[in-house]
Amino acid sequence: MKNCAILLILVGMVLACGNADQDTAHSSQSLGITDDEILVGSSLALGGHAGYLGTQTLHGALAYIKHINEQGGIHGRRINVIAYDDGYDPPRCVANTQKLIIQDKVFSLFCYVGTPTTVKILPLVEEAKIPVVGMFTGANALREPLNRYLINVRASYYQETGAAVKHLVEELKINRIAVFYQYDAYGFDGLKGAEIALRAYGLVPVATGTYIRGTLDVADGLRRIMAEQAEAVVMIGTYEPCAEFITLSKAMGFSPVFYNVSFVGADELARLLGRIDAKIIVTQVVPPPEVSDSNQELWGARDYVALLKRYYPADQPNFVSLEGYINARVLVEGLQRAGRELTRETFIDAIESIRNLDLGIANLMSFSPKNHQGLERVYFTHLQDGKFIWLNH
Template identity: 70%
Template sequence: MARSIRFCLRWALFMGIFMFAAGCDAPLGVADRPPASYQVDETRILLGSSLALGGHAGYLGTQTLHGALAYLHHVNERGGVHGRRIELIAYDDGYDPPRCVANTQKLIIEDRVFALFCYVGTPTTVKIVPLVEKARIPLVGMFTGAYALREPVNRYLFNVRASYYQETAAAVKHLVGDLGIRRIAVFYQYDAYGFDGLKGTELALRAYGLTPVARGSYIRGTLDVEEGLARIKESAAEAVVMIGTYEPCARFVREARADEFNPLFYNVSFVGADELARRLGPDGDGVIVSQVVPPPESVEMQALLPGVAEYVRCLARFFPEDKPNFVSLEGYINARVLVEGLERAGRDVDRESFIDAVETIRDWDIGIANTISFSPTDHQALEEVYFTRIEDESFHLISDWQVAGSANPPSVKRHSAEE
């Protein structure tokens, strides 16, 4: 008997070491959980999130969380969903993939959450996909446009926003087609997020017979932009596609302008537009940022779109210290999708019936000008990409690209689209 116990202990130790050495993202025990071992009782539904609540991406995580909670608090004040309150456990991962994996393991195994919700970032989110699949737990609303989370369609992953491929394709179309810019460089974060945006840009440029004239990068969590900036400046780029977060991208633009290098700077939505503008100050004028939701600060947009106006009211009610911004509006929309799925699933909800319910959402109008749709073969709700330009530290929708381009004089002569 003792020999048998010792053998079992040695075997367990060996398997633990083997799994660790293999770099397995899904810890032992997750898949062994009974399917019903999660928190849905008579009074509440428990959700879990891992996202950056501090550090160099803390603004993104905090605002995503606040936007989502604004709507969840609103729903709870009105009695919840089918008589149940929605509660959310949020852990700080600091935009660090290993911490995100550990947090997710805890949420699934110890906290026994019903679903995962509002994760932030490509390098963190892609690492927990094996956990999601093993636990067969839905993950709704990720603040990332990564292609790997969209193709092939994963039954347990629900994207709300447009992808980075869509953002960069639309940007390149305007840069090349409307402005005649052909010398385009890419500045990117050296990880899964940056690689995804870089590939999307390369694919978009290829359609015009072009490739990036230079590629510069920085390491996630650092502000080491000088080498990448030097390489891009040397290329005489007319425009720079930027795939990064607000702090290093702001430093890149400030140092470029100080060095009298003034191409057209374009950032994808994950940069955290409002925080980018705040950090750039006067140096931000002319910087372009793509968005995947309408501009919520615009009084005209609030009057035109009832869904945006409702978001502004909820945010003021529950987080009065926050200004309306693109990031928290996205979190708010994520929460609306999640609640709609729970409503459609009914009182006897489980994870699989919830997934089936979300997949029935078709052309659902939430008052943001673009309807929301899912299906078993399409787990991305929105397709629209907006373009905004920073002027006096605020954002303005671009309606005329010729005006947007001419208002930001480049450091080199632009070419016509026919050249």
Template identity: 60%
Template sequence: MKLQPWAELIMIQFSPQQVIKTKINLLYYLLAAALPWAMSILLLSACTPPQPLEITSENRNGISDNEILIGSSLALGGHAGYLGTQMLQGARSYIRHINDMGGIHNRKIRLITLDDRYNPTQCLYNTQQLILEKKVFALFCYVGTPTTVRIIPLINEARIPLVGIFTGANRLRQPVNRYLINIRASYYQETRAAVDFIVKKKQLNQVAVFYQYDEYGFDGLRGTEIALKKYGLIPVAKGSYVRGTLDIEAGLDKIIASNAKAVVMIGTYDSCAKFIKLARERNFSPLFHNVSFVGSKELARRLGPNGQGVMVTQVVPPPTLSPDTPPLPGVKEYISLLNTAYPRRKPSFVGLEGYLNARILVEGIKRAGPDITREKFINAIESIDQFDLGIQNPLTFGKNDNQGLNDVYYTIIQDGKPVLLK
């Protein structure tokens, strides 16, 4: 089997026996990946309406005199269900608040949500349904790299904006795509912050990477490698697992054998929790450092006592009110609105991010004016400069910048809760 140049690069650090095994595994992975792609083509064909969708820069689908339709496909169940649920609750809390005040330009926002269970094929099907059948004005609050990457061609064809994506993947940022409106910092920024903390602050040079074997994990792995290169380092080991599984043992074995002193983790909360638990059972306790997609609150819950000292980078400030520091206005409003909309729910980093996504969605609709179109909406987003969200750091977009925030925060799990590391 002859691999493409990009695939050959993956093999450079392996022995001939490992290369053969890895090529076989890669072939299996590619064949497995082809099946859902073929299914998605069938789904696309099955969902295509008799008449082609009219796509123009002035498309006003989803706009009526008293309502604006917004669509979201996100994980509400499965291995990332916590993330989608928290994100949606934060977003809905703010949207409900806006609707209770009369909406925007006399229109209330109606959010249509579909569960994709963090499955790229289901996300593609859901997105097609939202665009072609539900005829939403814009897409909103998607969760995950593999899911969002799968729908980029559809977004480009429909010329429909997607606002607020719970992923830091570089592919959604470079090259700049004006239909993809990112709020949060990237995984490159998170992994750079993680490596700076590990190498510069903690003086640990033996760094391994544990990652999900898909677009999400590859992006985090690449970001970590770039950050390590700045210090003249490379990962001492790389271990992976397949998305949607908990088969982390092989990756754990590789990393334990390397005697790594720190592990940068790019995975979901269930797989990362299992990795850390099994590592500690085997008396392997390096510094574990996760990126924000892990969902720190759920990770901490699943780890219990095993979570003590685990690091997580965040892309929003802590969603808590502390008697020691003045409350951030944005955090204070999020907590208040969440308590009103979901009295039994506790604030979370993911929920705060959903709230911020909704703030930007609403701001774009406001600036676009009553005669809103998709192009006017995107232009309005691009006009946002130094916008105060009440989280200390202002947000800025531009024609050549589709990411509003760049800040990364360090948190550490202490006594079962992620707390800000000062």
């Protein structure tokens, strides 16, 4: 009898521990969710040399989220966003993310901006098993190997540079192509993408030049590229140093084709350059935000413009905030599909169920358990009369 009693006590302890583990798991899955709220968190540049990118990403996302909340939210819950400024600085981004996960206890992370910042939070994401939705970066490290908790929306930098190199080589008949890049994870990823694309044509960069993130020290990189008489420059940077590079190039009589990936922030680049006489191309992962009423397949861009005007009337429609808006559309779609009994895992499952979703941007969106990048299309724009417009090529 004594042995049976001990056995019963041990069984009870095991069952209690099992129930405690289940309660802990359920609790961790329910973080950031109440009867009337879903809490999501973001760390992005709201000031400093990349402040335009973070601010506009956030405004675009919030324009749609505010609209959804005014309609009653998702299954009776409003979406609330906590956003912290990281200044495009990786250590600050990590600290902000720790605060969002541990102190604020958000359900999901959302709208992170930049490669060097976002890649640094991956260990935290893995440990917390927390979704990250809609990163403003095309870095391959966030796509391969596939991570269940990373939901990429936009096309990758490899896709952007691949399309650009094809355009330069096949259509513009340019073979002498250089690469100018930010000396960090973002720049290295863009450089690799350009090298892969060039290799398909039996080419390599004729020269490379770099600058340090947060500076405008572009002169040495420019001299290296000029020395090799490049006909085109693939630029992997942000708006201020890239504008400095182009302006200095023109002043020195150097006029190649300047190509930039989408992260440059095309609208701010255009503002800095004004009506400069140069051939400048930017690939985009969203269409130009201002389209004619006759273009029926771009109804999503028109909806974005209307909501931005309503909630952020001081902002001009731009590529960056349109991307933020689309990220919010994906977040909301996943929450709606997951239903009222929401957990982080059911949310991921819901995202993976999206097939050929039309967001009105001439680019259907699909996810699956083996594919966590929703959009594939790359759009071409070029600078004309101080503004980037759709390039028919």
